[in-house]
Amino acid sequence: MKKPVLLIATMAVLALGGWGALRGSPADMPEVQGMAILDADGNAVGRYTVPADKDILTRPNADQILYGKRLLADTARLLPDNVGAAMNCNSCHLGDGKIDAANGYINTVNFYPRVMPRAGKEVDLEMRINGCFQRSMNGKPLDPEGPEMKAMIAYMDWLRQDVPKGQTVDIINAGPIDETLVPDPENGKRIYAAKCAACHGANGEGMSDQSGDILFPPLWGEESFNIGAGMARTYKAAQFVKWAMPPAMHLTGPLGQGGVLSDQDAVDVAEYFTHMPRPDFPGKVNDWPNGKRPRDARY
Amino acid sequence: MRFVRFALLGGISGLALAWGVAVTSPWWFAPKEDRVVDVSDPDLIARGDYLARAGDCVACHTAPGGAPFAGGLGLQTPMGTIYATNITPDPETGIGSYDYGDFERAVRKGVRPDGVHLYPAMPFASYRIVSDEDVQALYAYFMSSVAPVRKENQPATIPWPASMRWPLGWWQLLFAQPREFEIAEGTDPQIARGAYLVEGLAHCGACHTPRGLGYQEKALKSDAVGRFLSGSVLEGWYAKNLRNEDTGLVSWTEDELVAFLKTGRNARTAAFGSMTDVVQHSLHYLTDADLTAIARYLKSLPPRPGRETWQPQPDETTEALRAGDFSAPGAIAYVEHCAQCHRLDGMGAAEIYPALKGNSMVFADDPSSLIQVTMAGGRMPETPAHQMTFAMPGFAHLSDEDLAEVISFIRNSWGNHASAVTGRHIARMRRELAHKPVHYAPEAKQ
Numbered sequence: 001m002k003k004p005v006l007l008i009a010t011m012a013v014l015a016l017g018g019w020g021a022l023r024g025s026p027a028d029m030p031e032v033q034g035m036a037i038l039d040a041d042g043n044a045v046g047r048y049t050v051p052a053d054k055d056i057l058t059r060p061n062a063d064q065i066l067y068g069k070r071l072l073a074d075t076a077r078l079l080p081d082n083v084g085a086a087m088n089c090n091s092c093h094l095g096d097g098k099i100d101a102a103n104g105y106i107n108t109v110n111f112y113p114r115v116m117p118r119a120g121k122e123v124d125l126e127m128r129i130n131g132c133f134q135r136s137m138n139g140k141p142l143d144p145e146g147p148e149m150k151a152m153i154a155y156m157d158w159l160r161q162d163v164p165k166g167q168t169v170d171i172i173n174a175g176p177i178d179e180t181l182v183p184d185p186e187n188g189k190r191i192y193a194a195k196c197a198a199c200h201g202a203n204g205e206g207m208s209d210q211s212g213d214i215l216f217p218p219l220w221g222e223e224s225f226n227i228g229a230g231m232a233r234t235y236k237a238a239q240f241v242k243w244a245m246p247p248a249m250h251l252t253g254p255l256g257q258g259g260v261l262s263d264q265d266a267v268d269v270a271e272y273f274t275h276m277p278r279p280d281f282p283g284k285v286n287d288w289p290n291g292k293r294p295r296d297a298r299y
Numbered sequence: 300m301r302f303v304r305f306a307l308l309g310g311i312s313g314l315a316l317a318w319g320v321a322v323t324s325p326w327w328f329a330p331k332e333d334r335v336v337d338v339s340d341p342d343l344i345a346r347g348d349y350l351a352r353a354g355d356c357v358a359c360h361t362a363p364g365g366a367p368f369a370g371g372l373g374l375q376t377p378m379g380t381i382y383a384t385n386i387t388p389d390p391e392t393g394i395g396s397y398d399y400g401d402f403e404r405a406v407r408k409g410v411r412p413d414g415v416h417l418y419p420a421m422p423f424a425s426y427r428i429v430s431d432e433d434v435q436a437l438y439a440y441f442m443s444s445v446a447p448v449r450k451e452n453q454p455a456t457i458p459w460p461a462s463m464r465w466p467l468g469w470w471q472l473l474f475a476q477p478r479e480f481e482i483a484e485g486t487d488p489q490i491a492r493g494a495y496l497v498e499g500l501a502h503c504g505a506c507h508t509p510r511g512l513g514y515q516e517k518a519l520k521s522d523a524v525g526r527f528l529s530g531s532v533l534e535g536w537y538a539k540n541l542r543n544e545d546t547g548l549v550s551w552t553e554d555e556l557v558a559f560l561k562t563g564r565n566a567r568t569a570a571f572g573s574m575t576d577v578v579q580h581s582l583h584y585l586t587d588a589d590l591t592a593i594a595r596y597l598k599s600l601p602p603r604p605g606r607e608t609w610q611p612q613p614d615e616t617t618e619a620l621r622a623g624d625f626s627a628p629g630a631i632a633y634v635e636h637c638a639q640c641h642r643l644d645g646m647g648a649a650e651i652y653p654a655l656k657g658n659s660m661v662f663a664d665d666p667s668s669l670i671q672v673t674m675a676g677g678r679m680p681e682t683p684a685h686q687m688t689f690a691m692p693g694f695a696h697l698s699d700e701d702l703a704e705v706i707s708f709i710r711n712s713w714g715n716h717a718s719a720v721t722g723r724h725i726a727r728m729r730r731e732l733a734h735k736p737v738h739y740a741p742e743a744k745q
Contacts, residue, residue, distance in 0.1 A: 028726070029698045052701070053635040070623050095639065198687040199651060210646040211617065248640065248652070248689040251676035255639065256692035 035100075036170040037163055048106070048169040050098045051161055061154055064147075068155030069096060071148055072105075075137065076214055079148060084139035084279075086206055086214050086223040089152075092136065092231060094244055095254050097159060100171040102244040102257065105156045107168045120289035125153060135228035138279050175243030178263045179235045188272025191265050195246060196273070204276055220276030227298040228281025234296040237270035238263070274298075321468030325416070328472060329408035331400040336435045338442040347440025350433050353589070354500040355581035359383040359420070368441075369393070369448040374420045375534070379457035381418050389447040402438045409471055416467035418455075419475070424519060425502040428480035428495070474515035481520075489588075493596025494521070496589060497528075501581070504528060506538035506573065525603040530664060535731040536572045537667040539660055544602030545609040546664050546717075550657060556594035557587070563680035566649040568658050571677025571691070572668060579680035611657060611714030617644040629708025632701050636694060637709070645713040651689055656713035666710065666720050670728045673706055695732065699725040 034049040056065045071078055073096065075088040090096060097105030112125040123131070126149055130141035142149045163169060193202070199216040200206055206218035218224040230236045243258045250256040261269065284299045337343065351357070360383045362371030370385040388395040394402065401412040409423035410416055417423065429437075455462065480499065482491045497503045498520045508516040509531040518527035529547075530540035540547035548556065558565040563578040570578050582590065616627070620643040625631040634643070637655075641647045645656035655661050661669055676693035679685075694702065699722040706725075710717040 028729075029696055032696070053631050057631070066623065066625070074621075090639075096635065194686055198685070199648075207648060209642040209644060209648060211621065211642065211644040213621075213643065215642065215648055246687070248691065251678065251690055251692055253692050256676070256690050 038168050038170050040166055044170075045167060046163075048161060048163060050106070051159070053096075056158060059158060064151050064154045065158045066155075067147075068151035068153070071152050072096065072155060074213060077212075079142070082133050082139045082142055083137045085137050085218070085225055086208075087137050087217045087225060088214055089132065089137075091214065091217040092240065094247070094257065097156070099244075099254050099257075101173070101175040102255075103173050103240070104171055105159050106171055107160070107163075108156045109153065109160050110163060110165050110168060117290070117292045118287050125156075129153075134283060135281055136225040136231060138224075138226040138229075138281075174236070174239035175258075177235055177238045177242055177266060181264050181267045183234055183271030184264075184268045185272045185275065187265070188268035188270070191261065191269040192272055195260065196269065199246065204273060219273045220278050222279060224278045226279040226281040228284055228287070232274050232278065232298050233294065234267065234271045234274055235294075236296065237274050238266040241270050242266035317469065318465055320472075321416075321465040322414070324468040324472060325404075325408075325410045325414040328468075329404055329410045332403050334399050334403075334435075336399045336438050338439040340439060343436045343439040344444050345440075346433075347436035347438065348444060349584070350437050350500060351440055352581055352584040353496060354426075354437070354502070355577060356386065358576055358580050360386050366446070366448040366450070368445050369450045371450070371453055373453075376420075376457070378461045379455055381420050381455045381457070382453035383420075384452045385448065385450050386441060387445050387448040387450075388442050389449050392449050392451050393447060394441065395447055399435065399438050402441070403434050406434055406437065408477075409467075409475060416464050416471060418467065419470060419514065422502040422505050424475040424516065425499055425504060427475060427478050427519075428499045430480065430495075433500070470513060470515070474513060478519075487595070489592045490596045490599050492589065493592035493594070493599075496593055497596055501593070503541065506533055506536075507531060507541050521600055525601065528597070528600060529603075532665055532667050533573075534735070535667055535671050535728060537663055537665040537669075538573075539663050539668065541597050542600040542602060543598050544606040546606075546659055546662060547600075547602070548597055548659070549602065549607070550609050550659050551598075553591070553594045553598055556597065557590045560585075560590045560593060561587070562650075562682050562684035564650045564653070564685070567647075567654045568660060569650075569653045569677075569679045569689070571672050571679070575678055575680045579682065583680070583682040583684070609659070612716055614656065614712075614714040616712035616714075620644075627708060627712070629704040629706075630712075632697075632705040633708050633712075636697070636705065640691075645709075645715075650685065651687075655709050656715065658715075662710055662715045662717035664717075666706065666718070666724065667728070669706060669710070670702070670720060670724055671732070673702065674725070674728055675732055695729070699729070 032049050034047040036044040037046040037048050039045045053069070056062050056069070059065055072089040072093065075090075076083045076086060092103050093105060094102035097103070097108070109125060112128055113122050115121060116123045119127075126144035129149065129152060130144065133139050133141050160169070196219070200219050201216075204218055204220040204224070206214065206223070207216040209215045225231050231240065242261055242263065245258060246260060247255040247257040249258070249260055281299075287293075287299070288297070357367050359372050359374070360368045360370050362369070365371050366387070368385070368387045370383045372383045373380040374383070385393040387393040390396045394405075397405070397412060404410050404412070405417065405421075405423075407423055407426050407429060409419065409421060480495050482494055486494075504516045504519060504527060507528045507530060508518060509526060509529060511517050521527050525542060525544075528541040531538050543549050551559075555565045555567065559568065559570065560578065560582045562583065563570040563575060585593075619627065620630065620634060620638070625634055640652040641655050642652075645654060647654040663669065672691065674693050674695040676691050678690040679688050681688045697705075702725045703720045703722045707719040709715070710720065
């Protein structure tokens with residue numbers, strides 16, 4: 001006699017609970033999942049949450065961090081003497097460097113200094129940033145001790161949210177691409193016209209916004225990155241194209257970016273635009289002094 | 300005691316009378332026309348095809364992923380879900396056995412061949428004004444050109460007693476009286492054509508006109524007090540004010556309007572939500588002449604008194620943001636989450652990223668659409684005009700407070716001015732999104 005009563009009571013409770021769960025309102029935003037923090041052996045030792053920019057205001061050097069944020073986002077306008085191309089840092093480091101597989105800045109401060117194959121020696125963060133200025137931005141290096149350099153690094157340092165050196169946040173700079181694929185630039189040209197030209201222009205000329213700030217950077221020509229840039233290499237560009245381009249494709253994700261092209265199409269279109277005319281890089285003679293030159297290097 | 304008995308008797312007789320009036324109304328209020336239409340006339344079929352596009356029949360009468368016109372899309376009502384019916388010419392499950400009179404009666408009068416009243420989800424109150432010639436063309440198209448699909452109609456999930464159909468007879472008597480298309484004498488023929496399409500087949504008012512207590516559109520054509528197409532909220536979307544007034548279309552040029560209707564975007568804005576479907580499945584098929592007629596008619600809808608123009612305030616936002624002054628409430632979140640596409644100047648990029656500055660959807664009377672598109676994202680329609688179709692991702696992962704602040708910032712920056720959005724608006728939308736109706740019958744139940 002007791003059992004059915006208990007059963008009915010349980011069912012009633014479950015039903016009510018289910019009803020409640022169905023009708024229950026989501027209280028404010030969903031809980032943030034964050035990303036794992038890994039130690040040197042790849043063990044998860046904590047969670048990292050991408051901070052909101054308003055967190056900057058709580059920092060003692062808030063002005064410096066915000067200045068750094070602006071320099072990274074509006075590099076060409078704010079540092080015209082150092083930027084030769086119509087590019088901003090964030091043209092490639094999407095979403096203020098907060099996005100997975102889009103050249104984030106989250107691990108940057110902890111990654112350097114490091115011996116890099118291209119330089120053949122130890123490179124510190126200032127050198128690395130100046131590498132970008134001379135290659136991707138086709139411009140001149142910043143004073144490594146100057147306020148602009150310090151501000152950019154302050155932003156990246158804030159973004160790591162006190163993750164100590166030796167640990168990394170579990171994100172990648174760029175997603176994988178099948179590097180055995182042989183590029184077909186003719187198909188690349190078609191892909192470019194269909195999927196890229198709406199923003200980057202039929203002639204790769206890019207597009208500025210109505211205030212004259214760079215919105216979509218030029219992908220070739222005098223205003224584009226030079227051949228010393230990582231983005232001038234077919235497979236590196238293909239990684240970016242596949243995982244981070246185009247933006248505004250999906251209803252989810254920080255920019256709704258990526259996931260549109262197959263590996264082959266990404267490799268083809270990368271081959272096409274990287275090999276269009278672009279500025280030379282005078283410092284190329286010093287690259288890969290110890291060999292190990294990647295096969296898609298341009299020189 | 301006697302009073303109770305009297306009241307009871309009166310009540311029952313009243314109900315019986317109401318029932319009697321309603322169930323017989325198909326015969327005296329919506330009689331069947333007797334006419335034969337040549338459904339093999341290719342010109343008539345072609346015109347019907349075009350008109351079916353204009354009426355966007357396919358939008359409701361097709362389940363997502365389902366065969367065109369075979370029904371199955373659900374419309375959520377407070378009492379349950381109504382499913383659009385199979386209107387392919389399948390003789391058993393569709394409308395294949397309808398003669399012209401049956402078809403006309405369903406489309407314009409809202410009555411099924413067996414005398415059952417249709418739910419006003421079918422916009423027959425608007426279709427009342429569709430001309431005889433056009434209904435005949437539609438009939439020829441559906442009978443001769445639509446592929447028959449055998450698919451049983453999905454019964455509505457409305458429980459008894461609300462499931463009784465006869466009260467709908469009274470709804471029709473009250474809100475869907477017979478009428479013909481009327482337009483003031485001397486009206487520009489192009490505006491008249493626009494009015495005919497907007498009020499009739501295109502049934503724009505179904506979403507854009509506010510509804511009354513009986514769920515009827517408060518006006519089915521341009522009215523003296525300006526309720527027609529003055530904006531209405533449906534499923535958490537604000538179908539915007541389309542009158543030629545402040546928060547309506549006064550800030551839109553006719554060309555911008557035509558480009559929007561044809562391609563789903565123009566230099567300033569882009570379609571999202573249900574309007575994406577309307578452009579994709581209906582409007583972009585219309586001729587430029589008809590789209591111009593629609594635009595010109597909308598631009599002719601007089602503003603309500605005091606709402607003749609919309610003047611932006613001076614834009615102080617662009618300069619502040621470009622100079623790194625993020626002190627305005629919501630500014631820092633705007634720069635973080637929105638500016639990469641919509642830009643510091645709030646101008647976006649023409650036909651790629653909609654502008655927020657001067658965009659009447661942004662400073663609309665009701666912020667629902669802006670809130671929903673911000674939280675759930677939106678997608679432009681696919682049309683032959685553009686190779687790439689862009690989408691905006693949703694930002695529901697931000698807190699109520701942050702969303703309220705940034706949306707208020709957008710509504711009141713670059714010269715925009717509108718009411719503030721609060722955390723309660725956001726919380727309400729979160730509930731709305733969590734309980735969003737599923738617009739089709741689950742495959743297993745079909």
